[in-house]
Amino acid sequence: MPGDQWMSNTFQNNNWLSNMRTFVFYFIFYHKVQNISSHLMEALLESLVKILNSPIIQEELRLLCGIETEIQKLSSLLTTTKAVIEDAEQKQFTDKAIQDWLQKLNIIAYEVDDILDDYATEVSREPKCNNICCNVLDCLPATSNICFRHRIGTRMKKIIGKFDAVADKRIKLGLSNQQSGSYFNASRETGSTVNEPNLVLGRDEEKDEIVKILVNQDSDNQNVSVLPIVGVGGLGKTTLAQLVFNDENLAEPFKRKLWAWVSEKFDVKSIIKALIESAKGTSIGDLPLDTLQRKLQKLLRGKRYLIVLDDVWNENPEEWEKLKSVLQCGSKGSSIVTTTRMEKVAEIMGTLETHRLSSLSENECWSLFRQRAFGRQEAEEYPNLVVIGKEIVKKCGGVPLAAKALGGFLRFKREEAEWNFVKCSELWNLPQDETHILPALRLSYLNLPVELRGCFAYCAVFPKGSKIEKEEVIHLWMANGLISSNGTMEVEDVGDAVLTELHCRSLFQAVEKDEFGSILTFKMHDLVHDLARSVMEAKHGGTESNRTMMLGEPYHQLTVAFPITITGTDQFSSFLSKCGSLRALIVRSTRRREKFRELPSVVSKLTHLRHVNLSGSDIVELPNSICDLWNLQILNLNDCGKLRSLPKDMRFLRNLRHLCLQRCWSLAHMPSGIAKLTCLQTLSIVVLGGKKGFQLSELRHLNMLKGTLIIRHLERIEDKKDAEEACLIEKQSLRRLDLYWDSERTLQRYNDEEVLEALKPCPNLQLLYIEGFKGSSSFPSWISTVTEVWVEESAAEYIVGAQETTATTAAMSPSLKQLKLENMPNLKGMLGREVQGTPGVFSQLQSLSFGYCPMLTLPLPRMPSLKELDVENCPNMAWASISNLTSLNSLNIEDIGGLSCFPEEMLQNLSLLESLNIKEMKDLRALPRSLASLTALKTLSIVECPKMESLPEEGLRGLASLQALYLVNCYNLVSLSMGTKALKSLTDPLIFGSYATALPEEVKHFPTLQVLYLQNFPNLTSLPDWFRNLTSLQDLTLCNCPKLETLPSSIQMMTTLQSLTIDECDLLEPRCERGGEEWHKIKHIPDLKFQIDYI
Template identity: 75%
Template sequence: MEAFVGILVDTLNSMIQKESGLLCGVATDMEKLARLLSTIKAVLEDAEQKQFTDKAIQLWFQELNGVAYEIDDVLDDYAAEASRVKYKNSGCFSLMCYPIAGNLVFRHRIGTRMKEILEKFNAIADERIKLGLIDQKRGSNHFQVDSTGTRETGSLLKEPDLVLGRDEAKDEIVKILVNQVRDNQNVSVLPIVGVGGLGKTTLAQLVLNDERIAKHFEPKLWVWVSEDFNVKRIIKALINSIRETPVEELELDPLQRKLQELLRGKRYLVVLDDVWNENLEEWEKLKSVLECGSRGSSIIMTTRMEKVATIMGTLKTYYLSSLSENQCWSLFRQRAFGRQEAEEYPNLVVIGKEIVKKCGGVPLAAKALGGFLRFKRGENEWNSVKCSEIWNLPQDTTHILPALRLSYLNLPIEFRGCFAYCAAFPKGYEIEIEEVIHLWMANGLISSNETMEVEDVGVAVLTELYYRSLFQAVKEDEFGNALTFKMHDLVHDLARSVTEAKHGGTESNRTMILGMPNHQLTVAFPITITGIDQCSSFLSNCGSLRALMVKSMKEDEVPRNFLNAISKLKHLRHLDLSRSLTVELPNSICDLWNLQILNLNYSLILWSLPKGMRFLRNLRHLCLHGCWSLTYMPSGIGKLTCLRTLGMVVPSGKKGFRLSELRDLNMLRGGLTIMHLERIEDKKDAEEACLIKKQSLRGLNLHWDSERNIQRYNDEEVLEALKPCPNLQLLRVLGFNGSSFPSWISTVTEVAVKESAAEYIVGAWESTAAAAAMSPSSLKQLELKNMPNLKGMLGREVQGTPGVFSQLQSLSFGDCPTLTLPLPRMPSLKKLSISSCPNMAWASISNLASLNSLKIKNIKGLSCFPEEMLQNLSLLESLTIREIWDLLALPRSLASLKALKELTIKHSPELESLPEEGLRGLASLQELHLVDCYNLVSLSMGTKALKSLTHLSIQGSYATALPEEVKYFPALQKLELDDFPNLTSLPDWFGDHLTSLQHLELVKCPELETLPSSIQMMTTLQSLTITWCNLLGPRCERGGEEWHKIKHIPDVTITGPEFELCTIL
């Protein structure tokens, strides 16, 4: 709310300073309103903290929200009127020539509404005094911490019996502290990060009380830090943990010296629990005092904030995972039933397991809900909890949200509205970064500042929420940037509780998501052809709507009357019609003067844009990704100088859009696709697009129609003219008909070329200057697919030129049948993939000494590779050979791959054996995958050298027995045998030799009937999976003939045609 109010104040002051004629008579009221808003803004921090326990303040907040939205509507009306006057009729009108009568009516309406709103705000301002709200910024900058001590933690576990699922995490951390950092000279800091209530403190207690830690560290100290990162207090707490008598009140310096005296020369372990500090200087003050122990001294710090972990940590952050549903049920059951047997209440058990799903793997929630139901045995009471949201349960007894609320109150106040807004999405919804930022923009929750554009502010907010464990990243793009986030279910409950307190369960009808199921804070309709009519009439009552998202349109075309109804929403800033079925938008959409975001992504049958697009002067994002049917764009797009996103452009002839219109759109960011480049008659049009000036553009897709009817081929000239800024990271070229590419292509980080007629990537230098421009190169990733004329990467004129591909790290060829020239020198190349290139110069691969991954696929007519191909590849770690149908043998030079860790051979049915000499040198090999090599009945005795092999997978073999060589794999941990139609038994030596095996999978072995008795001796075996083994499966079920051999295995899973999935625990 503070961010929103702040934006309103800025907007009011901006309008007052402009002294527009439209504001005559209301400027004084606007000044009063700006002062009132500033006064109210000052007490919002205090109100934020008190709203959760004071109903009167909740009501005050709700009143404030409603009136703030009213003034926002008035300001929007002004902006809309100003835009209409200024830009109507192609900008011919101005405020000075606006009809006087219309001007007077508008001013009267604005003045009346302003006086009404001012009166309401006066009442709200007076009420703040009665409620005792104060300006906290005049005092401490931090929110009030827990003064009752209820959150304070210590080193002892409260309930050891209620700790489940953390043994593995404890062991991992203990091993790091005892083994990995024991010789570190500087103090090591290991951060444990996770959402509130996940068990970070419990994990730290488990580690500190472990016997291995006790033998390795002395002393072991614990400090509960909390929000108040006071160095003096922390040092005193550490001293008091060591001394029997409390330290006297001293100044900081003697305290520092005293602590160093007590720790000097000792290998200590300190736990700093519940840390929130983001001040590097304060941390350095404390760390400098602790740099006095002996080698291996360590600190464990727990925090909800990744940012804190980044500031303080020296070791890799340990991200604490959620508990499984079974583990949560065990915690819940112990709390809910105590010593009573849960089986006495079978109906409650069923309900309880549904309740546990609310916990989302958070132990605090499982224990709290279980405790809440401890003495309740009525099904109605349990069903009530099952059907209630956690934010709606009594917080004085469950304590779940108060624990999580600290994360909210610790947020910068201007970020809190953004967090609370995310409650508008359903639980489990993947929130797209671009989508949520656009919604924040539309609802006035973020704005630009002196150094950052509003979109960058949105990214900063999201990053902060992620670093504070309030968001979880789900998907990333090709550059490793997050694309989507999720909120943990309990964090979503927290957001709902905040929204309920502030808004009373409504969002003032400012956001509407149509067609999204289970939606509670916004209006939702199932969109059908009949439902649209319902929505059209409903929209007429939503005059304040800022954002409209239409989802799940399915197979119905969007009716014109619905689109026309949308065009009357004059306050609308965000319109999402993505993935909708509409051929064209009505021109009335262009009446949405305030529209900032128009999302038409993946509107697959959209043919054209309305002619009035030039009037949408506030438009910042025109999202057209995936609109592959778009064939016409109107002229005037170049007038939309606020544009930051323009997903796609289509040159549309003399009367339509021309590439030169991109000239002044230099603030474009993200990706841009230019379709139908074959329509460009003159390269001058492409030059005037000035792509080189668009410094924020990161991706560029250039498409020529492969089925072009135009006989003009000026592809090379056009591509040369479309030279982008060197900041470009990704270039995709489709349908290019030139013989080679311009020199600037090497300035791009990643390039993908498909369906091109080019013979070379670089055929000849355009000039001496162009040759110089190729060095140094920025090109790191190159993908070449479906290029029937490609002969080589470099033409003969430029063969041997240094630096052309000097920085290239990844290279992929696909469907290049004429590729015959040797590969050039590429000193940085790490990954090489070759598919459907039958005439490849295989021997030239040996020149790629830096290669660590090589994939070769689908080469017809090849029976063997040249011996020299694998020579000199001493860094190769992964080799995949697949679909080489005629392959008879692998080269003996395989033995030279000393660093090889993974070898995969797939779909080579003629291969009968592996080269004995070729395997002897593979001492580093860890994984061997043999798939559909049916005639490969033995592995050769060379496999005896594979002492590091941990994973063997054989899928598809006519062998009647497991290859004898498998017994020589002492480190083998996972064995997969799949599609062995003739396998009748496993050898007797199976359990005697494979003593490290942990996972065994038997799939499609129809003749396999029994398991060897020696399997009973395999104490390390953790899981056995039997799938579609018709004879063996039934015998291995509990009580079957083979059950006694496998009953010691913790996880046995059997599936097949005769029975459902059966997991035996």
């Protein structure tokens, strides 16, 4: 967006000073930073220049006691200072004076931000500005507080003087103008030769896998194939590519092999030149692009070639297409291997599956470190250093570059103190010229776009190795001004895009995703975290700012700038009173018995606060004074299980965007007036009141709501018009809706059906949860537009009832894919009798679950897409109708009393069924012979069926695909059917428990069995000698076999057995210990354990 347009858009709303603070804060946030980001500085200064030169802002600043001349001077200083920031960043690593200069510059900008934010807050509080959408410029002339203006003007003059003094030192420091993004370390360039082949460990399998893919690549494929290798910096992408490039198995199929190091600048001419020089082995000088293209095509034409493009950063598909067009001249089967740190590059270039590089094991890292650190000397000569060295290796996180660099640093050092220094220090405290880690990872950082740098560096405030919640970090980015709306995207969406981009660049690693596939939590690799911290933390920060705090036990965390994290202090109020510039306040309870219980009223004086997080505390209520925090954007009260009410003046928090109330189950009252918080995007729970409490109609204009909305006490709605006025259908960004009625209410008349019909959500809703619904017949037709529906404690008799027209029913469930029905005592069937057999109903349903539906008697309709069916405690189920579910892949049946056998036809037609699980069937005696029809069955599990006596011989003969058989606590099952001979595919665990005195002989017919668990055999005294027939057995577990005393002698000949676990076998365990009577039989087994690892 052009600068003038941005200026106009920004100053036409009342958040203009907040937007200014967003830019200023790039300065502010790094007041303690050692390695300042030049790109952030440059963007900040350029933005300030545009703002200060704007006629609008100049007019307003004249009101501040006539400081026009100073403002002009500040604008000039900003322009000249901006030009030298990039040079300062490069030089600060070796020049302490420049580092100090940047720190002072940041501190000054911090003060500027406070001044502007104070002014913005005062203006926003003017009576004329009570509408959040009003034009702030209309309000500014009305500011009548002369004393306040005078203070602001005086502070501005003072800070401009400081800026002048600091900026003037740029000349003495010898800083020159330099454009950002021009600095790259030439020593990073790579070639095809493995520099230290003896130091390459742990990559043979990956190399062989890639070589096999390249050799076997379809020779009929006319297009060149591209295989990307992706991983974080320092993990060994280049080394792996070199190993592949030089593998002897590629010499014959590939007649031409070329290598080019690409780096950040994807220049087609330079790449082509590098490829030609790789083939010729000599420099060819500077030639025109068309000449280079002809030379390269001459080299490649008609030949099957292999090209490695190493260290690619380009995200522009057009540039890649330019190069690819030149390379489309080889023979069939030609391939390109590219290495990159970014998933997006792999997506653009790759035609084959991406190879994501794994970390080395700790032993492999130790081998690399040992070779570097000790050279030809024997490590055993220094046992104390070996112990320390192995601790150091743990810091490497499986990154070979780290192991080699640290080992090289200690190569000629033999004093324990020197090694302990490395063990106890951060990697970034090592001398710059002694390690290649920092240049490798810094390149990742320097290549980040301007808007990503501060966001990445900020994540250093989280503990190393911790899971970071996406929502929390985005909210903190917002509070600290690191992200802002770009005009087309809300600030939260910008944050989500930033996080996704950092994930694609391998700087973040996704840990958890929600049911919709979005990232919930992520981690940073330890070395990546060290990189972030090196950017955030100065070596000589001192204590000149109260914005950097070191807190005492039991919680100890260094937090740079904002937020300050407070934990367990007895002087909370006093502490907070000294934090007048605080933007984010996080209160965490690290001891379960000492949870935070009361928020001091002094918080209301922290007018700069944007973010307050009290999640997980024992707070019962908030002081009403918190509603004085005009700038508050995020109030996180998640998991405050004792919170009973919200402050009555919540309506004054006009800038509030996120009111997080997840799992606040004690919340009994919400104030009216929340309808005025039109910026709200998160409102986790609403608790409906009576005539005077919160009304559902207050949701009418809150159309920015996103994510999950829980509505409780819907029984308090007297008229369906109140529900209609909520206008849920207009809330396009809601993804989950939970609707609660009090299931224990006793009324003469219920209006649940009318209310539910009126609560029709937008078509984008993906999950609907309904509890306590007492509609007597069925659910509204709009339920079909939701992807997943859970219903619990409902009085409905049908999902689709008789009142539905044939046309409506035929169109039912175009979106519904998952349906979960629990605790529905009146449910008779999915369809009323009048609409049974109607085609098209639930045609897209893929997962169906019933739990405690005792009246469920009607047959299941045909559901052609159903993959999974779960039935629990539904004793009157029409079992035979399951045979209609011909697409079924998984069938789980649990806790059905009174049923001794399933009907024969139940398992017919289920030719696609792969998993059958039967659990807690206390009366079940046998399985139907139609089990034989399950030709695709891979897993059969029978658990806690005490009356089960045998398996059907005919049934097992057809299970040629069965891989896993679980027979758990079926104590009367003393033998297996001879049909087990047909189980030729059984390789996965066989779990068996029985009252039998001996292991059934049928087990010896499982020569492919790899894992065997024998659990809960109270009468088993010995294992048979035919045990040696289990020639593929790798893992054997014996658990709770109290009478088992000996092992068969033949176990000594079972060379494939890798693991033996013995647990709760009182007679056998002591005999199997080293020196015991059974020790000689098992001492050859690599992994011996005397405690079970429960699956």
